[in-house]
Amino acid sequence: MTRQMTGAKMVVQALKDQGVEVVFGYPGGAVLPIYDEIFQQNDIKHILVRHEQGAVHAAEGYARSTGKPGVVLVTSGPGATNAVTGLTDALLDSIPLVVLSGQVPTFMIGSDAFQEADTVGITRPCTKHNWLVKDTDRLSATIHEGFHVATSGRPGPVLIDIPKDVQFASGTYAGPKQARTSHYQPQVKGDLDMINELVDALEKAKRPIFYTGGGVINSGPAASQLLRELVDTTGFPITSTLMGLGSYPASGKGWLGMLGMHGLYEANMAMHDCDLMINIGARFDDRITGRIDAFSPKSKKAHIDIDPSSINKVIRVDIPIVGDVGHVLEDILKVWKSRGRKTNQEALAKWWKKIEEWKAVRCLSFKQEGSVIKPQYALQRLEELTKGHDRYITTEVGQHQMWAAQYLGFDDPNRWMTSGGLGTMGYGVPASVGVQIAHPESLVINVAGEASWLMNMQEMCTAVQYRAPVKQFILNNERLGMVRQWQQLLHGERYSQSWSEALPDFVKLAEAFGCKGILCSDPKDLDDAIMEMLDYDGPVIFDCLVEKHENCFPMIPSGAPHNEMLLGDANATDAIGATGAVLV
Amino acid sequence: MSAALNIKKGSSKHSAYNLRPNFSDVEETHTLAVLVDNEAGVLARVIGLFSGRGYNIESLTVAEVDHEGHLSRITIVTTGTPQVINQIKAQLGRIVPVHEVHDLTVEGPSVQRELALIKVACSGDKRVEALRLADIFRAKVVDSTLSSFVFEITGAPDKIDAFSDLMRPLGLAEVARTGVAALSRGAS
Numbered sequence: 001m002t003r004q005m006t007g008a009k010m011v012v013q014a015l016k017d018q019g020v021e022v023v024f025g026y027p028g029g030a031v032l033p034i035y036d037e038i039f040q041q042n043d044i045k046h047i048l049v050r051h052e053q054g055a056v057h058a059a060e061g062y063a064r065s066t067g068k069p070g071v072v073l074v075t076s077g078p079g080a081t082n083a084v085t086g087l088t089d090a091l092l093d094s095i096p097l098v099v100l101s102g103q104v105p106t107f108m109i110g111s112d113a114f115q116e117a118d119t120v121g122i123t124r125p126c127t128k129h130n131w132l133v134k135d136t137d138r139l140s141a142t143i144h145e146g147f148h149v150a151t152s153g154r155p156g157p158v159l160i161d162i163p164k165d166v167q168f169a170s171g172t173y174a175g176p177k178q179a180r181t182s183h184y185q186p187q188v189k190g191d192l193d194m195i196n197e198l199v200d201a202l203e204k205a206k207r208p209i210f211y212t213g214g215g216v217i218n219s220g221p222a223a224s225q226l227l228r229e230l231v232d233t234t235g236f237p238i239t240s241t242l243m244g245l246g247s248y249p250a251s252g253k254g255w256l257g258m259l260g261m262h263g264l265y266e267a268n269m270a271m272h273d274c275d276l277m278i279n280i281g282a283r284f285d286d287r288i289t290g291r292i293d294a295f296s297p298k299s300k301k302a303h304i305d306i307d308p309s310s311i312n313k314v315i316r317v318d319i320p321i322v323g324d325v326g327h328v329l330e331d332i333l334k335v336w337k338s339r340g341r342k343t344n345q346e347a348l349a350k351w352w353k354k355i356e357e358w359k360a361v362r363c364l365s366f367k368q369e370g371s372v373i374k375p376q377y378a379l380q381r382l383e384e385l386t387k388g389h390d391r392y393i394t395t396e397v398g399q400h401q402m403w404a405a406q407y408l409g410f411d412d413p414n415r416w417m418t419s420g421g422l423g424t425m426g427y428g429v430p431a432s433v434g435v436q437i438a439h440p441e442s443l444v445i446n447v448a449g450e451a452s453w454l455m456n457m458q459e460m461c462t463a464v465q466y467r468a469p470v471k472q473f474i475l476n477n478e479r480l481g482m483v484r485q486w487q488q489l490l491h492g493e494r495y496s497q498s499w500s501e502a503l504p505d506f507v508k509l510a511e512a513f514g515c516k517g518i519l520c521s522d523p524k525d526l527d528d529a530i531m532e533m534l535d536y537d538g539p540v541i542f543d544c545l546v547e548k549h550e551n552c553f554p555m556i557p558s559g560a561p562h563n564e565m566l567l568g569d570a571n572a573t574d575a576i577g578a579t580g581a582v583l584v
Numbered sequence: 585m586s587a588a589l590n591i592k593k594g595s596s597k598h599s600a601y602n603l604r605p606n607f608s609d610v611e612e613t614h615t616l617a618v619l620v621d622n623e624a625g626v627l628a629r630v631i632g633l634f635s636g637r638g639y640n641i642e643s644l645t646v647a648e649v650d651h652e653g654h655l656s657r658i659t660i661v662t663t664g665t666p667q668v669i670n671q672i673k674a675q676l677g678r679i680v681p682v683h684e685v686h687d688l689t690v691e692g693p694s695v696q697r698e699l700a701l702i703k704v705a706c707s708g709d710k711r712v713e714a715l716r717l718a719d720i721f722r723a724k725v726v727d728s729t730l731s732s733f734v735f736e737i738t739g740a741p742d743k744i745d746a747f748s749d750l751m752r753p754l755g756l757a758e759v760a761r762t763g764v765a766a767l768s769r770g771a772s
Contacts, residue, residue: 124632125636129679132624308677309677316667
C-alpha cells in the first residue's frame with residue numbers, strides 16, 4: 001500500500017494507521033497544512049488546548065490512563081519551546097508521547113526566520129529520540145518509527161519536527177508494516193539464571209519486601225495482575241513508589257502503602273530492615289532512598305528493569321534482571337511454582353508481626369478539630385465519598401500531592417496520574433482534561449494546591465469547550481505549602497516568597513470560565529459540598545480552604561536514612577543537618 | 585562482592601548490558617567503540633549525554649566507516665570509576681541510533697593509534713636535534729622552512745605525548761591531534 005500524497009496528508013494518514021483517536025494541539029503558521037488536513041476528516045478528534053504545555057500534559061494524562069501513546073501537534077518556535085516542560089516531564093516519568101512540531105521551511109532553517117527555533121536541538125535532551133524530517137518521502141516512515149520508539153522498551157516522549165515545505169510537498173506514503181526498519185528492539189525477556197537466583201532468594205527470605213514502581217504500570221494491566229498473584233501467593237509485604245500506586249490494590253492484604261520521603265512509616269521501616277528487597281520497575285530515586293549509604297543496609301537486592309542504565313545507577317544490586325516487568329514476573333511465577341511454591345512461613349509470620357508493630361504507630365493519624373478543615377481530612381472525606389466510583393485522580397505538585405498519595409487508595413493501575421520525576425506544578429489541570437477526554441463517562445478529579453492550579457488554569461477553557469466534567473479539588477492554604485514547610489524546617493522560618501498576597505476568587509473564576517464554583521471552609525459542610533461537586537454534570541472548581549500551616553508528615557528529612565523518619569511537628573525541629581540542607 | 589552482579593554474557597545483545605560487579609572508587613581510563621547510524625545529530629546526542637550527565641571525554645573521534653550501511657564509528661576515551669564507566673556504557677546503549685557499544689579496555693587486547701601534526705620552530709643545533717628525535721620516533725617531516733618543521737607522527741597517545749614533550753625545549757609551536765582510533769586485536 002504505497003500511495004502518493006502531500007506530507008500534511010501523510011501525517012494524518014500515519015496517525016490513523018497507528019490507531020490514534022485523539023490529538024492535543026494548538027495551530028500556528030508552520031503547521032497550517034496539517035491543520036487543513038485535520039479539518040477535512042472525522043476519524044481523529046483534535047482537542048484545542050489553550051497553551052502547548054497544556055497539550056503535552058493532557059496527552060500525558062491520556063496516555064497514562066489508557067496505556068496508549070499520547071499525541072500532540074504544535075507549531076514551530078514558541079509552540080515547540082512551550083512543549084519542552086511537558087516533554088521533560090514525560091521523559092522522567094516514562095510516558096509514551098509522540099509530539100509533532102511544525103518547522104520553518106527547509107530552505108529557511110538557520111536563517112533566524114520568524115518563529116524559528118532549533119527544535120530538535122532544544123528537545124534532544126528531553127526526548128527519548130527526535131527527528132527533523134527534511135524529505136517528504138521519509139515522513140511516514142519516521143512517524144511510524146516514532147510510535148515504535150515511544151512505546152517500546154522504557155516508554156518515553158519522541159518529537160518529530162516537520163518543516164512546512166515538507167508538509168506541502170508530495171511523496172510516497174508507507175504504512176506501518178512497510179516502514180518498520182528500526183534496529184531498536186529492547187530486550188524484554190529476563191535472564192533465566194538470574195530469575196532462578198531470585199526465586200531461590202524468595203524461598204529463603206526471612207524479611208522480604210516488594211518495592212514496585214511505574215514500570216509495572218507501563219508494562220500493562222497483565223503485569224499488575226501477575227504482580228498481584230506473586231504478592232498474594234507468597235504472602236510478602238509490598239510497598240510502591242508514587243508512580244506505581246494502583247499496580248497492587250490499596251485494599252490488598254500485602255499493602256503497606258507508599259514509601260519514600262513522605263511515605264508511610266511501616267513501608268520505610270520495612271525497607272530499612274528487610275533482608276530481601278525485590279525492586280520491580282522502580283529506579284531507586286532519591287525521594288525513595290534517602291541517604292544512600294544507609295539505605296536498607298541488611299538486604300540482598302534484586303532489581304527488575306527494562307532499562308539497563310537503571311541498574312546499579314544509584315544502588316548496587318545483587319540480582320539484576322534486565323527485562324519487561326510482565327515477562328519477568330511471568331517467568332518468576334512459573335519457576336517458583338515449579339519448585340513447589342516454597343517460602344519461609346515461620347520467618348514470614350515473625351516479619352509480619354514486626355510490620356504490624358510499625359503499623360500500630362498509625363503514622364497518618366491526625367486530629368480534625370475546630371472550625372478549620374485539615375487538608376488530610378478533606379482528602380479522607382473525598383476518598384470516602386468517591387471510593388466506589390469509576391474514578392481517576394490527577395494531582396498538581398506539592399503537599400496536596402503527597403497527602404493524596406497517602407489518603408487516597410488505588411485498587412487498579414492507570415487510575416493515578418501525577419508528575420513524579422520532574423515535579424511539574426501545573427501538570428494536574430491539563431492532565432485531568434486529557435484523562436477525561438479518554439474516559440468521558442468516568443469521574444476525574446484533580447487534587448490541587450491553589451498555587452500549582454493557577455499555573456495552567458487556562459485549560460479550564462478546554463474542559464468547558466469539550467464538555468469534560470473534570471472536578472478541580474483545590475486544597476487552598478494560600479501558601480506554597482511544601483516550600484513553606486521546608487523554610488520552616490530548614491531556613492529558620494523565614495518564609496521567603498512562599499505565599500500569595502493576591503489570589504483570585506475561585507468561585508467567580510469558575511463562573512467566568514463557565515464552570516461551577518464551590519467554596520467550602522467549614523468541616524461540617526465538607527461532605528455536602530463534595531457531594532454537590534460529584535452531582536454536578538460539568539466541570540467544577542472546588543475551593544477548599546484548609547489549615548494554612550499544616551505540614552506534611554511522615555517525612556524522611558533530606559540526608560537521613562529510612563529509620564529516622566519524622567512523624568510530626570514535635571520532633572521536626574533541627575532534624576535536618578547542614579549536609580541534608582543542600583539536598584532538594 | 586558476589587558473582588551474582590554479573591549479567592551473564594549472551595543474556596543480551598549489547599556488551600553495555602554486561603554489568604560488572606565493581607564499585608571501586610578508583611578511576612579508570614576506558615576506550616569505548618560506539619557504532620551508530622550516521623544521521624544528523626547523532627554526535628550531538630553522544631556529546632550531550634557526556635556533558636549532561638557530567639562524564640569526562642578525554643578523546644573523541646568519529647567518521648563514517650560503512651558507507652552503504654550509513655554507520656559511523658565513534659571512539660571515546662573516558663575516565664571514571666567502574667560504576668560510572670558502566671553507566672556511560674548503559675546510557676550510550678540507550679541512545680536510539682546506537683547499534684553497539686564495545687569497551688575495548690575490558691574486551692581483550694586492542695590497538696590504539698592517534699595521529700598528530702607537530703610544528704617546531706627552531707634553528708641551528710636544535711634543528712638537528714629535532715630531526716634526530718623525529719627519526720627515533722619515526723615521525724615524518726611533512727613541511728619544512730628554514731626556521732620550522734611540521735612532523736607527522738602516529739602511535740599510541742603516550743608516544744605522542746612523549747614526542748611533544750621532547751620537542752617543547754626545542755621550540756614546540758603548535759600541536760594538532762586527531763584523537764584515538766582503536767580496534768580490538770584478533771580476527772573478530
